[in-house]
Amino acid sequence: MPIRVLVVDDSNFFQHRLQGMIGEHPDLQVVGIAANGREAIAKAEQLNPDIITMDYEMPVLDGVSAVREIMARRPVPILMFSSLTYEGARTTLNALEAGAVDFMPKDFAEVSRGSTALKKKLHERLIAIARRQGRPGAARGPAREATASARETAAVAVARESKSLKNRISLVVIGASTGGPVALTEVLTQLPADFPAALALVQHMPANFTRAFAERLNKQCAIEVREACDGDRLAPGTALLAPGGRQLLFKRRDRGAVRVHPGDDRLNYKPSVDISFASAADVYGDRVLAVVLTGMGADGCEGARLLKAKGATVWSQDEASSLIYGMPMAVARARLSDLVLGLKDVGPRLTREL
Template sequence: MPINVLVVDDSNFFQHRLKEIINAHSELNVVGVAANGREAVDMAQSLKPDVITMDYEMPVMDGVSAVRQIMAQRPVPILMFSSMTYEGARTTLDALDAGATDFMPKNFAEVSRDSAALKKKLHDRLLQIARPQRLARSATPAASFKAPPAPERKISLKGRVNLLVIGASTGGPVALADVLTKLPANFPVPIVLVQHMPENFTKAFADRLNRQCKIEVREAVDGDQLRPGLALLAPGGKQLMVEKRGMGCVRVLPGDSRVNYKPSVDITFGSAANTYDKHVLGVVLTGMGSDGCEGARLLKRKGSAIWSQDQASCVIYGMPMAVAREKLTDRVLPLNEIGSALAREL
């Protein structure tokens, strides 16, 4: 049974191309096209799609308002299309706060030239965010998705953690905000954040977190010193590594085309393991794929601790599942408990 998609865009060109691209996959089927946010709200109710693609700037009702209304009436995975600008990033973050699941850059050139890479990325993204929702709605036992058992190892962290590194992907912007807003201004451990996000988005995201949090949050710059009460966010399109110069600092390096994720949680976790030995706490939050698993393995070999988000509170239980499946997780926590646990135990 195909996954039904509602396309929302005010451009006739994008409506046509998105419908064509989405329907090219045997598991996806466009059931409707809406030209503005108001139509999207009505069609989401009447057509009951499994997933929605949503433009951000439209007449009658904008994309963020439409997301908010749809999620209030009948929650459904929503993939936002965003411009690759600072303002576009801010709007996208508003949409994620309103309940959108994930986002993709709206690239006219890629859509126009029938890019194979764009087709694959869009197909994969829609299938990934729609499938867990469909499984959750299914009443059949065969459709249930069980997390692998992860034995919980309570390790006292007071005085032994010199660096906190948190990695996330899909659902991460909202999850990171939930965790970091619960930390006090005098949080005693430096923090490094790795969120899968394109260039231009991470600056807007760091600025947003800085306004929301008691700690200071900013996009990392090469050579930034690590210090308590400061969280440095890895820039999109680049890699962030940790070095032990002075009290510790970060290196921001160009993204390598051989690495899928830029930034990569594995690379940052791995450098933290090499630099801080057993004195790291790595936290793996919601996200597709398994980035962070190999880095977590390196941290565990050095004697560091790993926490992960539980399945029930994840938007996509991919990255946390990977570390749990490999029995690398010391504690599995629901999202709403992670920030308070960090504040209490560190």
């Protein structure tokens, strides 16, 4: 049975292009289209979709308000479409706070030419989120594979995590992708202002989004959070967020400083968790604690392998609390996790261990 999608957008052009792209996948079916937030609320109740794509700026009722009301009436996974502007990023973060699970940039150029990469990303995102949320009509498949293996790995990881981390960790590096903004907010808001280690955050996000996200986190958290700039210095109780479209590295010659640079265009992710983990392993060795949170794919797994080779500590989020159990599953299945934790336990455990 195909995954039922409700498309919400006030642009006729975007409605039809999105409907066409989604309809090209045999496991996806567009069951309705809404032109504003008020219509979206009514059709969500009438059509009972498995997932909704939602524009953020619409007449009658905006996307954020629609998300809030839909989640209050009958929760359903919602994927936001956002402009690539700073204001668009702020609105999208409001939507995630209201209950949307993830977002994609609204790039009219890519939509107009029917970008193959965009279609692939859209199909993967819709299917993974719908399946993971366990909606009626959402088929079970790869998103659930290796559950038993992951649980076995978790048990092994918990059993071997015993060495004390107090006074041993200089740097905590946290990587995330799909579902990451909500997960990072959950973790970081639980840390005290006098958290004893420096933090580096790598979240898959486009440029402009990371600046808005860092500003929001800084207002919500007791620790200081800011978007990293080349030459910034790491400090206890401060988190530097890797800028969208660039890579975050750690300087060997000027220890305690970070390097921000464009990186190789052939890399799938900018920023990349693997790149930052590898750099942390090279500079800080066993004084690193790496944490892999929710996300599609396996970014972070190879970097975690390099960290483990240097004696560093690696934690990963568990399946039950992950929006998408891809990145943390890759680390757990490779038996690189010293500890597998539920999302709500990560912040308190960081505070207690360090």
